Structure formats: C-alpha cells, structure tokens
Amino acid sequence: MSKSLNMIKLALVFLLPLPLLIIPLSSLERFPSLCLIKSIFGGECPGCGMARALAYLLHGDLPGALHSNPLALMVLPLLGFLWLRFMVINTHNLFSPPAR
DSSP states (O other), X not given: OOHHHXXXXXXXXXXXXXXXXXXXXXXXXXXXXXXXXXXXXXXXXXXXTHHHHHHHHHTTOHHHHHHHOTTHHHHHHHHHHHHHHHHHHHHHHHHSOOOO
C-alpha cells in the first residue's frame, strides 16, 4: 500500500471516536434503536445501547452510561487499547525506513 493511502487510513482511524465526542448527549435518546435483534424479536441484545453508553462515558456521564449499557465500562478500555495499538503500530510503520 502506498504511503499516502496509509496516511489517509491513519487519519480516518484517528478521527473515528470524533462523532461520539461531538454529538450532543441530549440528542442520543431521541433516535430510535438500530438494533436488528430488538427490531425482530422485541427484546434487547447485550449490545443494545452500547453507542449511547460509549458516548456518555466519553462525555464523563457515568450514570447515563450505566443506564444505557453497563458493559460499556469493559468495552471502552478495550476499544481504547485497540485504537491506541493501531495508531502506534501504523505510525511507526509509516515513518520507519523501508526494510532492505
């Protein structure tokens, strides 16, 4: 892959958490659920409310996150680790000299 494509990919992944940070928390409850399991079966799956819960956590609203989905307390550190690992590895690969 070319260096410019790697740089674009790195920039896109860097900006990935941005929507959860800029969406106002008051608007999160107005949108209907997009969960296919909830739509078909009427019950909530373990992932229902995860996006809202992650947004609440990123905004520092722990009670709101726990109300939306308590599993977000485990998912956010894992996603943060994977995001940071991807950024470090790809930044290192982008700026390191090519192997001979």
